[in-house]
Amino acid sequence: MSLGDLILHEEEYQKLRALIERLRQDSNARIVFLLDRNGQPVAYIGDMDGTDPTALASLAAGNVAATEGLARLVGEEEFSNLYHEGQRDNLHVSVVGRRMILVVVFDEHSSLGLVRLRVRKITAELLPVLEEVERRASTERTQFEAAFADITDADLDALFND
Amino acid sequence: MTFINYASREINCKIVYFGPGLCGKTTNIQYIFERTNPAAKGKMISLATETDRTLFFDFLPLDLGTIRGFKTRFHLYTVPGQVFYDASRRLILKGADGVVFVADSQESRFEANLESMKNLEDALRDHGLDIDSIPYVLQLNKRDLPTSMPTDALRDALRRNGEPVFEAVATEGVGVFETLKAVAKLILARLKGS
Numbered sequence: 001m002s003l004g005d006l007i008l009h010e011e012e013y014q015k016l017r018a019l020i021e022r023l024r025q026d027s028n029a030r031i032v033f034l035l036d037r038n039g040q041p042v043a044y045i046g047d048m049d050g051t052d053p054t055a056l057a058s059l060a061a062g063n064v065a066a067t068e069g070l071a072r073l074v075g076e077e078e079f080s081n082l083y084h085e086g087q088r089d090n091l092h093v094s095v096v097g098r099r100m101i102l103v104v105v106f107d108e109h110s111s112l113g114l115v116r117l118r119v120r121k122i123t124a125e126l127l128p129v130l131e132e133v134e135r136r137a138s139t140e141r142t143q144f145e146a147a148f149a150d151i152t153d154a155d156l157d158a159l160f161n162d
Numbered sequence: 163m164t165f166i167n168y169a170s171r172e173i174n175c176k177i178v179y180f181g182p183g184l185c186g187k188t189t190n191i192q193y194i195f196e197r198t199n200p201a202a203k204g205k206m207i208s209l210a211t212e213t214d215r216t217l218f219f220d221f222l223p224l225d226l227g228t229i230r231g232f233k234t235r236f237h238l239y240t241v242p243g244q245v246f247y248d249a250s251r252r253l254i255l256k257g258a259d260g261v262v263f264v265a266d267s268q269e270s271r272f273e274a275n276l277e278s279m280k281n282l283e284d285a286l287r288d289h290g291l292d293i294d295s296i297p298y299v300l301q302l303n304k305r306d307l308p309t310s311m312p313t314d315a316l317r318d319a320l321r322r323n324g325e326p327v328f329e330a331v332a333t334e335g336v337g338v339f340e341t342l343k344a345v346a347k348l349i350l351a352r353l354k355g356s
Contacts, residue, residue, distance in 0.1 A: 038257030
């Protein structure tokens with residue numbers, strides 16, 4: 001597998017979940033969503049009723065990628081915070097470290113200032129957890145490969161039987 | 163970049179459909195969307211122009227089943243094929259675990275195929291990926307058209323290094339699932355670390 005693979009364990013997942021839950025409470029937000037830059041949902045908290053998490057993740061990642069492309073065109077490395085204002089809900093999107101994106105959906109019960117402040121605080125706490133994920137990934141990858149080493153062609157074919 | 167999530171027991175992989183404009187990339191994943199059990203698929207997203215040309219990408223999440231206790235989830239993306247969307251294509255290729263090149267079999271699109279293939283190589287290299295080592299499948303689409311080139315000539319011109327090649331008529335679903343299965347198998351086989 002390539003160096004960039006991401007391996008997330010229950011322990012770190014729970015830490016990330018606890019942090020984004022705190023962010024949701026502190027910022028009075030409706031939804032807090034953590035995803036990776038390639039559009040994979042990692043963890044989310046809040047009222048997702050009617051919101052497809054996979055779709056949200058792929059569009060948010062596409063949005064960040066396109067905005068980064070724009071940033072480079074005008075000589076910036078990145079625009080690390082994006083804000084989309086709607087009639088009812090608003091979106092705050094920020095880049096966390098090298099590979100994660102944090103999306104906060106909030107309505108009139110919160111404000112952009114409060115969200116930005118809380119996002120900045122929680123980002124500082126998310127970073128060490130994400131570094132731990134990266135650090136463990138290199139050793140865990142070997143274990144994962146070992147677990148998958150005995151996959152047969154029949155196993156793979158079985159996935160496509162229906 | 164494969165995402166292995168022990169918390170949800172999921173393996174998430176990204177497959178990108180690449181190829182020249184109007185070669186049938188969107189038609190491929192549209193057919194997969196239409197023919198997949200609703201429980202196994204998510205919402206399909208198409209960011210398209212008013213004339214239904216892909217503007218940024220199409221996206222379809224698929225669950226293929228369980229292997230060694232892990233759910234296998236594949237995120238299918240298409241790139242916009244038109245030449246001037248190069249910047250968008252490069253963004254979408256980022257983090258790809260596997261690539262399908264959809265070639266347009268029509269004689270008049272031969273040069274467009276070659277140009278798109280070169281574009282794919284360059285864009286992958288930008289992300290530190292090599293077309294000769296990443297899981298990769300070649301699909302020769304539009305085989306039903308009277309203007310299509312002989313299969314052998316097109317395959318010889320586009321095939322690189324022993325990758326699986328499938329003839330397809332994506333509008334009718336011919337070769338569509340065969341192509342998807344082949345690239346998914348290559349990606350999963352790679353998880354063995356071989």
